Amino acid sequence: MQTVEANVRHSLEIGGVSTDKLVEEYGTPLMVYDEGMIRRNARAFRSAFESSELDFQVAYASKAFLCKEMARLANEEALSLDVVSGGELYTALEAGFPAARIHFHGNNKSEEELAMALDAEIGCFVVDNFLELEMLHDLASKRNQEVSILLRVTPGVEAHTHEYIMTGQEDSKFGFGLSNGQAETAIQIAARKPQYKLLGIHSHIGSQMFGTEGFDQAIQILTGFVYQMNKKYGLALPVLNVGGGFGVRYTEDDQPLTISEYVTAISESVKKHYTTHELPYPEVWIEPGRSMVAEAGTTLYKVGSKKIIPDLRTYITVDGGMTDNIRPALYQARYQAMLANRPDEDSTELVSVAGKCCESGDMLIWDLMLPPTNYGDILAVFSTGAYGYSMASNYNRIPRPAVVFADKGESRVVIERETYEDLVRKDQ
Numbered sequence: 001m002q003t004v005e006a007n008v009r010h011s012l013e014i015g016g017v018s019t020d021k022l023v024e025e026y027g028t029p030l031m032v033y034d035e036g037m038i039r040r041n042a043r044a045f046r047s048a049f050e051s052s053e054l055d056f057q058v059a060y061a062s063k064a065f066l067c068k069e070m071a072r073l074a075n076e077e078a079l080s081l082d083v084v085s086g087g088e089l090y091t092a093l094e095a096g097f098p099a100a101r102i103h104f105h106g107n108n109k110s111e112e113e114l115a116m117a118l119d120a121e122i123g124c125f126v127v128d129n130f131l132e133l134e135m136l137h138d139l140a141s142k143r144n145q146e147v148s149i150l151l152r153v154t155p156g157v158e159a160h161t162h163e164y165i166m167t168g169q170e171d172s173k174f175g176f177g178l179s180n181g182q183a184e185t186a187i188q189i190a191a192r193k194p195q196y197k198l199l200g201i202h203s204h205i206g207s208q209m210f211g212t213e214g215f216d217q218a219i220q221i222l223t224g225f226v227y228q229m230n231k232k233y234g235l236a237l238p239v240l241n242v243g244g245g246f247g248v249r250y251t252e253d254d255q256p257l258t259i260s261e262y263v264t265a266i267s268e269s270v271k272k273h274y275t276t277h278e279l280p281y282p283e284v285w286i287e288p289g290r291s292m293v294a295e296a297g298t299t300l301y302k303v304g305s306k307k308i309i310p311d312l313r314t315y316i317t318v319d320g321g322m323t324d325n326i327r328p329a330l331y332q333a334r335y336q337a338m339l340a341n342r343p344d345e346d347s348t349e350l351v352s353v354a355g356k357c358c359e360s361g362d363m364l365i366w367d368l369m370l371p372p373t374n375y376g377d378i379l380a381v382f383s384t385g386a387y388g389y390s391m392a393s394n395y396n397r398i399p400r401p402a403v404v405f406a407d408k409g410e411s412r413v414v415i416e417r418e419t420y421e422d423l424v425r426k427d428q
């Protein structure tokens with residue numbers, strides 16, 4: 001994959017650091033990010049928008065991977081930050097991320113979380129439902145604080161991994177339905193509330209999308225709605241947030257567009273539909289998560305036991321699994337991998353890669369060709385940078401791995417490996 005280069009002398013390199021060295025220094029399992037690649041992705045999003053000449057914000061969807069150093073990187077790259085919980089918000093604030101560029105999502109923000117975000121004076125709340133619409137305003141009124149909001153709407157466009165389906169109905173736990181009139185009701189309520197500055201609407205149609213048709217459909221529907229709200233209530237709604245969902249390459253079967261192609265398609269679509277409705281161009285916000293970090297991440301595991309079932313299958317087991325990457329078990333997600341310590345050897349053995357959890361579903365890769373493996377080999381699994389560590393668990397009381405950023409031949413720990421002591425720290 002793009003994130004790694006084979007160092008033909010003996011081992012794979014990530015961000016210019018040999019995986020031999022990384023494993024020796026930090027142990028396994030180890031999550032390694034090619035920091036330069038994350039920065040290039042951030043710049044690709046921004047520069048494509050700059051070429052479009054639209055006003056924009058690129059908000060990194062921090063659910064994909066967040067720690068303080070990642071928040072600092074996002075800030076250095078002039079990204080905004082999409083957070084969906086008090087924990088993500090806290091991490092961003094602890095990292096010194098500017099509150100004015102934080103957008104707060106979530107379909108059940110608690111009063112405490114809302115108060116925390118009001119205290120911090122974050123840039124925008126993406127209001128999801130009628131309870132929040134009232135609760136946030138009550139809290140803001142008590143503080144006499146003005147709050148910028150977007151309303152999350154469900155436009156009735158559902159994006160699936162490889163295709164788009166017009167649902168007609170809006171069966172989603174998120175947001176206000178457009179076709180059933182709830183979005184309009186929410187707009188009317190929001191527009192009357194004195195503490196609210198209603199910036200516009202938000203929609204997110206799905207994740208890991210390979211095309212742009214879904215965005216175009218959603219933008220067409222959203223623009224029609226903005227037009228109606230403008231005509232009926234004289235509302236300007238200057239911000240249009242079209243969410244995230246840009247696809248990445250996990251295996252050679254995945255054919256995502258480039259970042260620039262996604263952004264260009266969105267910009268063109270916004271221009272086309274706003275022009276049709278004779279509306280001034282909005283400020284366009286997007287929320288890429290996966291596409292910012294997935295391909296920049298590689299997980300290094302140590303190969304352990306091997307089980308050969310004659311005429312059936314050969315299992316090799318690594319020292320991690322569903323605790324650091326739940327995606328294969330949860331979504332049947334597929335990954336590519338290679339032996340990091342023998343990158344130039346021919347792959348002649350068909351194996352399936354199992355994790356070490358007490359769970360049959362704890363498989364990382366089915367049917368992978370590798371050179372004949374031995375105990376102690378290092379397996380590099382590619383494109384694990386999104387929704388891997390962020391969805392990690394301590395199932396079987398397995399500590400979470402360390403996370404390292406590698407760049408220009410240097411590496412540094414950004415999240416320390418959990419210890420057994422960490423695991424019992426909260427136990428009574």
Ligand SMILES: Cc1ncc(COP(=O)(O)O)c(C=O)c1O
Pocket residue numbers: 061064082105204206207208243244245246287288289290291
């Ligand atoms: C509201 C919202 N924004 C952004 C994202 C990020 O999506 P992705 O990681 O696919 O770019 C998600 C997750 O799907 C989301 O729910």
Ligand SMILES: N[C@@H](CCCC[NH3+])C(=O)O
Pocket residue numbers: 063207327331386387
């Ligand atoms: N966690 C999911 C995607 C959810 C996106 C967040 N709304 C994944 O790994 O693919």
